[in-house]
Amino acid sequence: MAIRHKSVETKYMEERDAVLKGLRRLDRRSFLKVLGATMGAVAAKGLMPPHSFQLITLANAAPDKDFETKSAEGKRPFTFAYISDTHLYERTLNQRFVRAAVKAVEDVNALDPQPDFVLFGGDLAQLGRRAELELGKQILGELKAPVKMMVGEHDWFFDMGEAWRDLFGPPNYSFNWKGVHVVTLMSVHEKDFWTARKMTPEQRMQTVAGLDNGIQSRFEVGEDQLAWLEDDLDKVPHSTPLLIFSHSPLYKYYRNWNFWTEDCDQVQDLLRPYYRTTVIHGHTHQMLFNQIRNISFYGMLSTAWPWPYAPQGLPPLTVQMNRADPFDQFDGVGDGQFEVRPDGLADKIYNLWDRNPVTVKATYLTSRGQLDKPSKPEFASY
Amino acid sequence: MATPEAAPAVFTSNDGGKMADPEPGDQAGFPHDLYRWVLPLDNLERPPEKIALGRALFFDRRLSADDKESCSTCHDPEKGFTDQLPTSMGIHNQFGKRNAPTIVNANFNSLQFWDGRAANLEEQIHGPTFNPIELGMADEKTVTEKLQAAPEYQRAFISVFGHPPNYTDMAKAIASYERTQVAFDSPFDKFINGADGAITDQQKRGWSLFNGKGRCMSCHGWNPTQPTFSDNRFHNIGVSAHKSDFVELARKALRVIAEGGDPQQIDQLAIQTDMSELGRFLVTKQPHDIGSFRTMGLRNLFVTEPYFHDGSQATLWDTIDHYNKGGVQNPYLDGGIVPLGLSEQEIDDIVAFLKSLTSPRYADAAEREYTAQVARSKTDRPQRDVDAAMGIKGRNDTGLSGPFGDIGPGQDQMKENPALIGGD
Numbered sequence: 030m031a032i033r034h035k036s037v038e039t040k041y042m043e044e045r046d047a048v049l050k051g052l053r054r055l056d057r058r059s060f061l062k063v064l065g066a067t068m069g070a071v072a073a074k075g076l077m078p079p080h081s082f083q084l085i086t087l088a089n090a091a092p093d094k095d096f097e098t099k100s101a102e103g104k105r106p107f108t109f110a111y112i113s114d115t116h117l118y119e120r121t122l123n124q125r126f127v128r129a130a131v132k133a134v135e136d137v138n139a140l141d142p143q144p145d146f147v148l149f150g151g152d153l154a155q156l157g158r159r160a161e162l163e164l165g166k167q168i169l170g171e172l173k174a175p176v177k178m179m180v181g182e183h184d185w186f187f188d189m190g191e192a193w194r195d196l197f198g199p200p201n202y203s204f205n206w207k208g209v210h211v212v213t214l215m216s217v218h219e220k221d222f223w224t225a226r227k228m229t230p231e232q233r234m235q236t237v238a239g240l241d242n243g244i245q246s247r248f249e250v251g252e253d254q255l256a257w258l259e260d261d262l263d264k265v266p267h268s269t270p271l272l273i274f275s276h277s278p279l280y281k282y283y284r285n286w287n288f289w290t291e292d293c294d295q296v297q298d299l300l301r302p303y304y305r306t307t308v309i310h311g312h313t314h315q316m317l318f319n320q321i322r323n324i325s326f327y328g329m330l331s332t333a334w335p336w337p338y339a340p341q342g343l344p345p346l347t348v349q350m351n352r353a354d355p356f357d358q359f360d361g362v363g364d365g366q367f368e369v370r371p372d373g374l375a376d377k378i379y380n381l382w383d384r385n386p387v388t389v390k391a392t393y394l395t396s397r398g399q400l401d402k403p404s405k406p407e408f409a410s411y
Numbered sequence: 412m413a414t415p416e417a418a419p420a421v422f423t424s425n426d427g428g429k430m431a432d433p434e435p436g437d438q439a440g441f442p443h444d445l446y447r448w449v450l451p452l453d454n455l456e457r458p459p460e461k462i463a464l465g466r467a468l469f470f471d472r473r474l475s476a477d478d479k480e481s482c483s484t485c486h487d488p489e490k491g492f493t494d495q496l497p498t499s500m501g502i503h504n505q506f507g508k509r510n511a512p513t514i515v516n517a518n519f520n521s522l523q524f525w526d527g528r529a530a531n532l533e534e535q536i537h538g539p540t541f542n543p544i545e546l547g548m549a550d551e552k553t554v555t556e557k558l559q560a561a562p563e564y565q566r567a568f569i570s571v572f573g574h575p576p577n578y579t580d581m582a583k584a585i586a587s588y589e590r591t592q593v594a595f596d597s598p599f600d601k602f603i604n605g606a607d608g609a610i611t612d613q614q615k616r617g618w619s620l621f622n623g624k625g626r627c628m629s630c631h632g633w634n635p636t637q638p639t640f641s642d643n644r645f646h647n648i649g650v651s652a653h654k655s656d657f658v659e660l661a662r663k664a665l666r667v668i669a670e671g672g673d674p675q676q677i678d679q680l681a682i683q684t685d686m687s688e689l690g691r692f693l694v695t696k697q698p699h700d701i702g703s704f705r706t707m708g709l710r711n712l713f714v715t716e717p718y719f720h721d722g723s724q725a726t727l728w729d730t731i732d733h734y735n736k737g738g739v740q741n742p743y744l745d746g747g748i749v750p751l752g753l754s755e756q757e758i759d760d761i762v763a764f765l766k767s768l769t770s771p772r773y774a775d776a777a778e779r780e781y782t783a784q785v786a787r788s789k790t791d792r793p794q795r796d797v798d799a800a801m802g803i804k805g806r807n808d809t810g811l812s813g814p815f816g817d818i819g820p821g822q823d824q825m826k827e828n829p830a831l832i833g834g835d
Contacts (some may be wrong), residue, residue, distance in 0.1 A: 125749075135742040139658045139698070147556055179466035359746025383746060 040311040105208045105270075105371045108172070109139045112167040113150025113311040114331030116183060117168075121159045125358060126155070129167045129332040133364045136380070138173050144366060145206065147174050148313030150329045151181025151217075151276035157234045166196050172373075181311060182217040182248070182287075186385050187234040201254055202263050207375055209270045212261060214292050215254060216310075220246040226356050240286050247284065247291040248277045255295055262299055270305040270373020278328065279312045280321055281397040283339030288313050300324055305373040307391070314362070316379050316387065319344035320394040327367075327377045327389070335361030346394060348403045350381065422467035422563050424481075428710040430772065431464060431470075431488035434671045438770075441593065441737035441801040444637040449518060451531050452589075457587045464567045465588030466582055473557055474540065476547035476680045477502045478790075482539070482585065485511040491714030491773055492592060492609045495723030500543035508687035510722035513715050515592045516708055525704045526691045528677055538678045545682065551578035569625040594711055594770035595638070601768070617764025625734075627761070629747045630677050632704045639708030640768070645691040647702040650719045651739030653821045657701050657741060664689055665696065682683030690720065701743040710768045713784075715778035724794065732794035750802050759788075772792025 033275045115130040137147055149169060154161035162184060169176050180200040184193045190200065200215035222245050223233040236245050250258070267272070273279070281297050282288040290296070306324045314336040317328030326344070335353050343349075353361025359382040368376045374391035381387065390401035436443070445614040468474065469482045485499040486492040492514045494500070507527055514532075517523065523535035529660040539545040548554050557563045558576035568576040571584065581746070587675040599618075601609035623625040623651065631640040664686045668676070677693050682687045686693060689815040693699035706721045724733065733739075734759065753761070762784070797803075 132742055136698075139742070141662065354629070354747070356626060357746040358749070381699075383699055385695075385699070 070265075083281075100351055102246070105373060106334075106369060107207050107277075108144045108366055108368050109146045109148060110140060110144040110364065110366045111148040111150055111309070112137060112147050112331050112332060113148075113170070113329040114152040114181065114314055114333055115156040115165060115168075116152055116153050116331070116333040117161045117165050119158065126333045127164070127168070129358065129362065130165070131171075132382070133332045133361070134168055134171045135346075136232065136364055136382075137173070140366070143211060145174065145176050147172050147176045148274060148309070149176055149178050150274070150309075151179045152183040152311060152331075153178075153181070154184050156238065157187030157192075159188075162196055166334070177211075177213065178273050179213050179276055179311070180215055180217070182219075183234075186219075187230050195225040202259065206272075207369075209369060210265045211272045212258065213274040214258070214276075214279075214296075214359070215248055216250050216277045216279065217248045218251045218254075218319055219248060222246050225259050242317070243285075245287070247289055248287055248292040250275075250296055255292065255299070258299055260399070262387075265303075267302045268304060270369075271300060271303045271307070272369070272375070273300065273306065273308040275308060276309050277312045278306050278317070278325060278326060280319060280322075280344075280346070282313070282317075282341065283342045286336075286339055288339055288342070297321065297324060307367075307375045309367070310372050316350040317336075317344065317347050318377070318389055318394060320346055320397060325391060325394040327375075330363045330365060330379060330381065332362055332364065346398050348387070350379075350387075350391070354383070357383055414476075415557050415723055415739050417625040422463070422471075422567075423561075424467050424471040424473075424672075425472050425483075426466060427483060427488045431466065431483075431589075434770075434772070436593075438593070438596035438600070439604050440595035440597065440638065442595075443633060445636065445638060446518065446593070451621070454533060454586060455584045455588065458571070458793070460525050460567070461571045461584050461587050461593055463588075464571055465586070467563075467567070468585050469588050473561070474546060474548065474554065475512035476549070476563055479487055480546055480548070483540070485545075486502075486514050491515060491776075493715045494738075495716060497546070497716075501539070501542070502547045505542075505544035507542075507544055507682040508684070509682060509720055510717065513711070514589045516639045516710060518590045518593065519639050519708070520641070520705070524681070526679065526681060526694050527645065528674065530673075530696045532589050533582045536582040536585055537674070537684075540684050541675065555580045573777060577792055577814050579745045585601065585748070590826060592771060594610050597710065597768050597770050599764075599767040602649075611763065613760050613763045614767045615763070615764075617760035618767075620753070620761050621764055622759070624747075625731075625751060625761055626747065627734075631709055639705040639710055643706065643829065645705055647700075647741065647743045648704075648734070648748050649741055649744050650704075650723060650733070650739035651688040651702065651721060652744070655702070657689070657743060660686060660689055661692060661698070663700050664693060668696070670691060686732060687721075687798035699743065701712070702741060703743070703745075709765060711770055711773050711777065712765055713769060713780040714773045716780060716784075725791075726787055728758060728784065728788035729764060729794045731758050731794070736794070736796040745789065751825060752801050753821035 036234060046254065112130070112133040115126060115132060115133070117126050124166065137144070147169075148369060153165035153169075172361040180190065180197075184190070184206060193200065201213055203212040205211070210374045219237065223235070226232075226244075226405060228236070234243060236305075239245075262271075266337060273296075275290070275291045275296075275393055279290050281290075281293060304323065308324055308326045309329065311331070312328045313328045314326060314331035314334060315338060316330070317326075319326040335350070350361060361381065363380045363382040365380045366378045368378070370391060374395065376391050377389045379387045379389070387403055389403050393401040393403065462794065469486075472478050472481045474481060478501055484501075485494045487494055496511070498506050498509055512525065517532060517535075521527075523532060524530040529535040529538060540548050541550070552787065557579050558568070558581060561576075564576045568580060572580045573740070574580075598609045598614070620629075630642050630644070630646060632642060633640050638644070638791050649668050664680065666681065680693055689701055691703040691705075695698070711813065712718075712727060716725065716727075718730045719733075724730045731753065734748070735751045735753045738744055738748040762781075766777060766781050777791070
């Protein structure tokens with residue numbers, strides 16, 4: 030059945046008309062009161078230094094004084110870039126997210142020097158259709174550097190990964206790169222909630238694609254893959270730095286939104302003997318970082334849209350990104366790079382497209398926020 | 412500080428006439444608090460003598476290397492304090508790369524120049540004074556010597572500042588004069604203050620489109636901190652994308668700036684080279700600023716034509732055609748630039764609304780220009796691309812095509828929303 034869809038934009042225009050009609054009814058006195066209150070609020074937030082009232086405040090990277098020295102001495106520094114959560118619809122339906130994915134590819138291709146590889150962080154597609162994944166493969170095919178693919182739930186639950194495997198191979202794998210052991214996990218398995226409900230593949234996909242949805246089960250790495258990981262790590266000495274890629278955060282952030290991996294404790298237990306471990310995840314579409322024991326976690330930006338921060342469970346070390354401009358498709362989204370240091374820890378650059386980039390040093394996390402604190406954006410968050 | 416009894420200096424330069432007189436402060440919509448808050452702390456006092464001195468300096472041709480140009484060459488009060496040229500001409504008939512912004516209401520810009528390379532008007536004056544193809548003065552010492560050679564300035568500077576002329580105080584005096592050019596009191600301001608009949612029904616429709624479908628307000632929003640309709644931010648709207656390879660140009664710029672990077676070098680790159688098109692990037696060196704220029708205010712647009720940083724658009728219909736088709740695609744295009752699906756009638760309405768932002772001083776000139784632009788809009792529309800604007804085809808040969816949500820009438824409104832397929 031065709032549904033006449035009224036977009037946010039249409040609703041906005043209707044609301045705006047209503048407000049404008051209301052404004053005309055406002056008498057002069059109340060109108061000036063509204064203006065006065067707004068100006069007071071702006072002034073109180075320190076947004077108006079004497080001769081400037083630029084309304085953007087940017088988080089700045091802490092200057093890095095010793096990285097170059099360390100790089101020169103060490104044997105391991107390398108960089109990799111990432112693009113994540115592009116959520117592509119078929120080209121004939123929506124070109125907004127296509128445009129953002131193309132922009133990310135152009136962005137990464139403009140890096141000089143080029144990164145060693147590009148991690149794709151999952152959710153290439155929006156509704157798991159083959160045509161969406163093929164479009165994504167075509168766009169990512171323009172990247173100059175080699176691409177390492179990771180799967181997200183939006184890529185998977187229409188055909189349970191059939192098209193994705195055809196196009197990109199197995200969803201979990203490991204490799205060694207310049208002395209670092211890299212593992213990509215498939216962290217978005219779910220227990221069967223669809224058979225009993227007699228759901229079609231479309232309905233199953235649609236359910237998983239919802240953010241706040243009690244019907245689906247929680248993400249998990251699963252017992253088979255845990256066994257595979259244990260076996261894979263068995264050959265890796267504890268002194269080797271680990272880089273783990275997972276689509277969902279391998280810790281417990283907010284269960285209702287599946288910002289969560291149910292069996293993450295078991296994964297963390299396997300990673301615990303390693304001295305330097307960095308876990309990089311997609312899915313949450315926001316600046317997000319966390320430190321649990323020896324493990325540093327970073328969330329990647331999406332190219333499609335920013336999620337608001339969840340109402341509880343936000344890791345305390347996270348410096349929140351500013352509220353995004355709702356009219357600006359490229360605000361609050363972007364791509365990024367990781368600079369793997371000689372010691373195997375990774376510094377993270379959040380390349381927010383319409384803001385200045387923010388660097389989060391590995392030492393900020395490993396020192397539990399005592400060193401190299403990224404400066405806080407002045408604006409209130411979501 | 413001058414005392415009221417001090418005899419006023421008699422200046423020899425042209426005073427610019429009536430159109431250059433300071434504007435009154437009792438205008439509808441004049442943001443008095445904001446005006447005071449944005450004054451620089453070291454130039455707060457603005458007695459009439461300082462303003463008169465600044466006005467004389469503003470029109471004085473001796474402040475150029477060939478004694479033929481002054482500030483008013485490019486900021487002509489008869490032309491809304493612009494030159495109405497695509498890009499400006501300085502000494503020896505040399506053209507720069509940027510369109511001269513008006514000084515009217517420039518006090519409210521959080522940063523000056525198209526790329527924000529000066530913090531305030533005092534600092535802005537440094538640019539054209541010493542740029543070799545603008546006023547072309549050699550250095551501050553030369554300026555000071557020229558001023559000291561003029562007896563009327565000797566007297567006036569001593570009266571206003573308590574010491575003989577120097578460059579820094581000259582800039583303060585000129586900036587103080589420029590701050591007298593504040594133009595509000597437009598039909599729109601009266602409308603907002605409650606006079607429902609101050610603007611026409613067409614202009615009301617335009618104001619609604621401005622805030623709604625046209626999305627103008629996402630950068631040109633009007634509110635107490637943005638009385639001139641500018642968010643004071645920098646955006647790449649794809650004006651010059653078709654003539655620049657931004658990535659290559661940016662790399663070249665970084666190499667050049669690495670060897671210098673002082674304000675004078677940035678000024679010369681901006682005015683005299685192709686790197687001008689990099690805009691804000693030359694100042695910040697942040698990739699997201701590539702091809703970005705400051706959002707201009709929208710008051711008195713019908714005396715400041717042509718439009719955009721390179722003066723590339725002759726009429727407001729052309730500028731709206733540019734936005735309507737979603738700008739020109741480039742990797743740094745601002746995320747807010749999307750096809751708008753505006754019809755001809757809607758474009759006409761928005762332009763009519765923009766005319767309601769005209770202050771009394773410029774009303775006659777604006778009426779003439781509006782009539783001329785209306786006529787031109789019927790025949791000459793180089794930027795018009797209806798299919799792109801309506802979302803019927805992709806923009807600018809990007810190979811992308813398809814409708815954009817429900818923005819344009821080209822969208823099949825009955826098409827099933829894919830996000831709802833199979834949902835509960």
